[in-house]
Structures are given as structure tokens and as C-alpha cells.
Amino acid sequence: MTQTVFHRARWICPVNRPPIEGGMVAVTGSRITGAGTKNDLKEADGSSVVDHGDVAILPAFTNAHTHLELSLLENRTTTGGSFVDWLRSLLCERDKLNHKDFNHAIACGLDICRKNGTGLIADISNTGRSADHLNKTLTKSVLFLEAIGLDPEKLPVCLAEFHALYDRLKIKHPFTGVAAHSPYTVSPELFSEIHALSANGFPILSVHVAESDNESEFLAGKGPLYDLMRERNFRDGDWTPPMKSPVQYMDMLGLLTRDTLCVHLVQVSDSDIELLSQRRPRICLCPRSNQKLRVGTPPVEKLFRKGLPIALGTDSLASNDDLSILKEMARIREIAPVVSPDEIIRMGTINGATALNMEKQLGSIEEGKEASLISLSVTSSSSGTLYEEIVCDGYRKEIKWINQPQ
Ligand SMILES: [Zn+2]
The missing domain is CATH 3.20.20.140 (Metal-dependent hydrolases)
Structure with a gap:
């Protein structure tokens, strides 16, 4: 059975709904199998957690x-x-x-x-x-x-x-x-x-x-x-x-x-x-x-x-x-x-x-979509400033790929 990996970060930005502070994205193989707070997501036997720290996880x-x-x-x-x-x-x-x-x-x-x-x-x-x-x-x-x-x-x-x-x-x-x-x-x-x-x-x-x-x-x-x-x-x-x-x-x-x-x-x-x-x-x-x-x-x-x-x-x-x-x-x-x-x-x-007719596979963090995810280092402590920071300063931040080779 394919192992599920829970990617934890200061912020998860699903794009289709508001940012989740201290949230996680569950990825099984190359698919997103859930996104939410620790309480929303159930860790099963054999799953692992990767803590990415002070970053926002976004769809690529x-x-x-x-x-x-x-x-x-x-x-x-x-x-x-x-x-x-x-x-x-x-x-x-x-x-x-x-x-x-x-x-x-x-x-x-x-x-x-x-x-x-x-x-x-x-x-x-x-x-x-x-x-x-x-x-x-x-x-x-x-x-x-x-x-x-x-x-x-x-x-x-x-x-x-x-x-x-x-x-x-x-x-x-x-x-x-x-x-x-x-x-x-x-x-x-x-x-x-x-x-x-x-x-x-x-x-x-x-x-x-x-x-x-x-x-x-x-x-x-x-x-x-x-x-x-x-x-x-x-x-x-x-x-x-x-x-x-x-x-x-x-x-x-x-x-x-x-x-x-x-x-x-x-x-x-x-x-x-x-x-x-x-x-x-x-x-x-x-x-x-x-x-x-x-x-x-x-x-x-x-x-x-x-x-x-x-x-x-x-x-x-x-x-x-x-x-x-x-x-x-x-x-x-x-x-x-x-x-x-x-x-x-x-x-x-x-x-x-x-x-590009790809909205069912990509473009947001939703269950069933491909885990094409990145992290961006951020300093915001409130959801009110997070998106402003990403849009205005995001290009100066370190970008890393999640769940895929760099
Ligand atoms: Zn052109």
C-alpha cells in the first residue's frame, strides 16, 4: 500500500478556500488526499509527517x-x-x-x-x-x-x-x-x-x-x-x-x-x-x-x-x-x-x-488533484497579511518543491 505523507507548514494555501494556519496536506503517491488542520486529517498506520516550518504551501x-x-x-x-x-x-x-x-x-x-x-x-x-x-x-x-x-x-x-x-x-x-x-x-x-x-x-x-x-x-x-x-x-x-x-x-x-x-x-x-x-x-x-x-x-x-x-x-x-x-x-x-x-x-x-482545461487536475490544493505543490518561505503571522506578502514579496523568497525532486 502506498504510504501517505502529511506535509505540515505554518500556512497551507489551498487557493479554493482561505489559508489554513498550522495545517497539513496529505499526499498519497502523487495525489492530494486531504488538506486541513491536524484534527481534520486522520493519520493512519504507516503514514509519516514532514514539518516544513515557516513556509506557505501552495499549488505550483x-x-x-x-x-x-x-x-x-x-x-x-x-x-x-x-x-x-x-x-x-x-x-x-x-x-x-x-x-x-x-x-x-x-x-x-x-x-x-x-x-x-x-x-x-x-x-x-x-x-x-x-x-x-x-x-x-x-x-x-x-x-x-x-x-x-x-x-x-x-x-x-x-x-x-x-x-x-x-x-x-x-x-x-x-x-x-x-x-x-x-x-x-x-x-x-x-x-x-x-x-x-x-x-x-x-x-x-x-x-x-x-x-x-x-x-x-x-x-x-x-x-x-x-x-x-x-x-x-x-x-x-x-x-x-x-x-x-x-x-x-x-x-x-x-x-x-x-x-x-x-x-x-x-x-x-x-x-x-x-x-x-x-x-x-x-x-x-x-x-x-x-x-x-x-x-x-x-x-x-x-x-x-x-x-x-x-x-x-x-x-x-x-x-x-x-x-x-x-x-x-x-x-x-x-x-x-x-x-x-x-x-x-x-x-x-x-x-x-x-x-488550459486542467482545473480538475491542478491549480489548487484539493483532494484528488495532483500533488504539484511548492513551499514559499513567509513571515506573516496573520492570514490578513499572508497573501499580500506572497503577491508583493513572494518573488524574493525561497521556493522549494514538495513531494517532488528539486
Ligand atoms: Zn507570446
């Missing part, structure tokens, strides 16, 4: 949007100018990477995620190379194979290659979905094809939406993204600008649905937010990537007031200094002080798991 974090294969591009992109300057430098640097570099980048990115207490990631991949790496790690994952393409002439070839790779990846990785890069790099025809794939497979479509004002300009038929797309062989004769905001454009294409994971949502108007509140797509914000690229600040408070669940992502090291969800939480606290720390912790845990 969810990074709902990153690109592991870009992990070698830290400090190699232009981040002081416009969004288009950054994107041009990203594409240029990515073109220099070879097979070995991509594999090294993915391994490094996974290691950084783990050190930052992330137990579930959504990895956006253009090559599919991360499937083998993700299968070998303790980090749970959804792999989104990302499509890019505006040229209608290249669509049949592009789709054939995409289908072939997608079919191979689905065999390798149990949670393989598809992503369409953005409204400025994916044609309406390709959006439609990718959406159909998502409807018949892992049912979430990830899309970067409303990241920069350059994207809004492009959809209005102007701006520097046109030049960049021409450099990348986009032919604007094939493109009729929709003259809509990115959010409106997604809706026009029938893609602003509950099965779309909209990533970024920085350049959104009040009427866009009203549309989002009606359609209720999944939402992932990456506020520190937005800050580094100087594209603006996502309207966290307005989205929150509409009752839209927000998940958090770091995006890649091409637009962020690290892959820390705790630092994303601290940034959310800065830009939306009205949102309570316990809600922000939910953004970094259960909301991310829910955005």
Missing part, C-alpha cells in the same frame, strides 16, 4: 503563455523602441538559431520555469521540438503548435506541413493544441482552418490579441507592421484591412468564443471590453512583457470588474527578464491595486489551470 503556479524555444533570446532583441522594432529583431535572431540551439533553449526555459515554482505551462511552439522535452519533465504542460501565414498562395503548402507536424505531436504529447499567432500574421482563411483543427482536437485556440498599437494600425490599413510583413514576403494586395480593432476583428471572424485563449489584450477600448464581457473568451495577461516592450498596460481592473477570469503568462525571454509568475503577480498588484491579493494568487494558479 501556472504559466499560461510562454515560448520555451525562444529562451536563448534574452537580451538579444531590441526592446527600447517600437513593437515592430522588437518583432523585427526577434525574427532576425530566431532565424540564426539551429536545431541544437532550440533544444538547448527549451531545456533552459523548462529549468527556469521549475526554479520559479511553475508546475503547469502552456508552451507556444513553431517547431514542435518541445514535445520530447515536455514529456520528460515533471512540469505539466499544454503544447500549442502555432500557425503563421498571410499569403493565400502559400496556404495549401503551409497547411499540409502544419497538419503533418500536428498529427505527429498529438501522438507524442497528450495535450497538444493549436495556436494562431495573431490578427496581423494569420489570414482569415488560415484562422478558419486552425480554428477547425482546434474544434476537433484539444478545444482551446491560443491567439496573441491586441498586444500593441502597431497591431491596431495594421488592421486599419496603415503603420510600420506593413513594412515588416512585406519584408517577410507578405503581399498587401491580398489583404483587405478590416478597419476594426483586434478584438472586434476576432469577433468578426467568429473566434471570440469561450474556447479562444486571448493573450495580451493591452490595446482594448471600453467597447472592446464590453464585447469581451459578452463573449467571455479565456484571457491570459503578460504584464511584464508588455512593460518591457513598452506597448502599454492591460486594463486589469476593468476586465476584473466584468468578472472575466484572468490567467497569467510570462511570454518568452525574448520579451521578459525571467519566467516568474510571482513577478507577474507583483506587477498585477502594482497596476491594479483594487484587485485583492487572493484574487491575484488565483490568477497565477487555478485561473491558469482553468484557462
Whole structure:
């Protein structure tokens, strides 16, 4: 019979209910079999207790949007100018990477995620190379194979290659979905094809939406993204600008649905937010990537007031200094002080798991879920200050994995 281990700590933070002072989490094998005070949990013969001391035990974090294969591009992109300057430098640097570099980048990115207490990631991949790496790690994952393409002439070839790779990846990785890069790099025809794939497979479509004002300009038929797309062989004769905001454009294409994971949502108007509140797509914000690229600040408070669940992502090291969800939480606290720390912790845990259809397995400390748990050293002596300490200072604390090798 598998032994049950009781993990005791100053604080247990189940996330789905208030923190438990002096509580324990019971873990049998790789599953959580209970959480509560000593009186709530019965120690059976053969069980053992591990006292972790002055720490808070939390569910591991969810990074709902990153690109592991870009992990070698830290400090190699232009981040002081416009969004288009950054994107041009990203594409240029990515073109220099070879097979070995991509594999090294993915391994490094996974290691950084783990050190930052992330137990579930959504990895956006253009090559599919991360499937083998993700299968070998303790980090749970959804792999989104990302499509890019505006040229209608290249669509049949592009789709054939995409289908072939997608079919191979689905065999390798149990949670393989598809992503369409953005409204400025994916044609309406390709959006439609990718959406159909998502409807018949892992049912979430990830899309970067409303990241920069350059994207809004492009959809209005102007701006520097046109030049960049021409450099990348986009032919604007094939493109009729929709003259809509990115959010409106997604809706026009029938893609602003509950099965779309909209990533970024920085350049959104009040009427866009009203549309989002009606359609209720999944939402992932990456506020520190937005800050580094100087594209603006996502309207966290307005989205929150509409009752839209927000998940958090770091995006890649091409637009962020690290892959820390705790630092994303601290940034959310800065830009939306009205949102309570316990809600922000939910953004970094259960909301991310829910955005990825993984809420039954991960994202909170509940009986039956996977024991993907971390501890964070804390000093708070009251539940009133605990979540504030985790959200504002958590990234400075020591993170340890519970029940799993470090
Ligand atoms: Zn991204």
C-alpha cells in the first residue's frame, strides 16, 4: 500500500478556500488526499509527517503563455523602441538559431520555469521540438503548435506541413493544441482552418490579441507592421484591412468564443471590453512583457470588474527578464491595486489551470488533484497579511518543491 505523507507548514494555501494556519496536506503517491488542520486529517498506520516550518504551501503556479524555444533570446532583441522594432529583431535572431540551439533553449526555459515554482505551462511552439522535452519533465504542460501565414498562395503548402507536424505531436504529447499567432500574421482563411483543427482536437485556440498599437494600425490599413510583413514576403494586395480593432476583428471572424485563449489584450477600448464581457473568451495577461516592450498596460481592473477570469503568462525571454509568475503577480498588484491579493494568487494558479482545461487536475490544493505543490518561505503571522506578502514579496523568497525532486 502506498504510504501517505502529511506535509505540515505554518500556512497551507489551498487557493479554493482561505489559508489554513498550522495545517497539513496529505499526499498519497502523487495525489492530494486531504488538506486541513491536524484534527481534520486522520493519520493512519504507516503514514509519516514532514514539518516544513515557516513556509506557505501552495499549488505550483501556472504559466499560461510562454515560448520555451525562444529562451536563448534574452537580451538579444531590441526592446527600447517600437513593437515592430522588437518583432523585427526577434525574427532576425530566431532565424540564426539551429536545431541544437532550440533544444538547448527549451531545456533552459523548462529549468527556469521549475526554479520559479511553475508546475503547469502552456508552451507556444513553431517547431514542435518541445514535445520530447515536455514529456520528460515533471512540469505539466499544454503544447500549442502555432500557425503563421498571410499569403493565400502559400496556404495549401503551409497547411499540409502544419497538419503533418500536428498529427505527429498529438501522438507524442497528450495535450497538444493549436495556436494562431495573431490578427496581423494569420489570414482569415488560415484562422478558419486552425480554428477547425482546434474544434476537433484539444478545444482551446491560443491567439496573441491586441498586444500593441502597431497591431491596431495594421488592421486599419496603415503603420510600420506593413513594412515588416512585406519584408517577410507578405503581399498587401491580398489583404483587405478590416478597419476594426483586434478584438472586434476576432469577433468578426467568429473566434471570440469561450474556447479562444486571448493573450495580451493591452490595446482594448471600453467597447472592446464590453464585447469581451459578452463573449467571455479565456484571457491570459503578460504584464511584464508588455512593460518591457513598452506597448502599454492591460486594463486589469476593468476586465476584473466584468468578472472575466484572468490567467497569467510570462511570454518568452525574448520579451521578459525571467519566467516568474510571482513577478507577474507583483506587477498585477502594482497596476491594479483594487484587485485583492487572493484574487491575484488565483490568477497565477487555478485561473491558469482553468484557462488550459486542467482545473480538475491542478491549480489548487484539493483532494484528488495532483500533488504539484511548492513551499514559499513567509513571515506573516496573520492570514490578513499572508497573501499580500506572497503577491508583493513572494518573488524574493525561497521556493522549494514538495513531494517532488528539486
Ligand atoms: Zn507570446
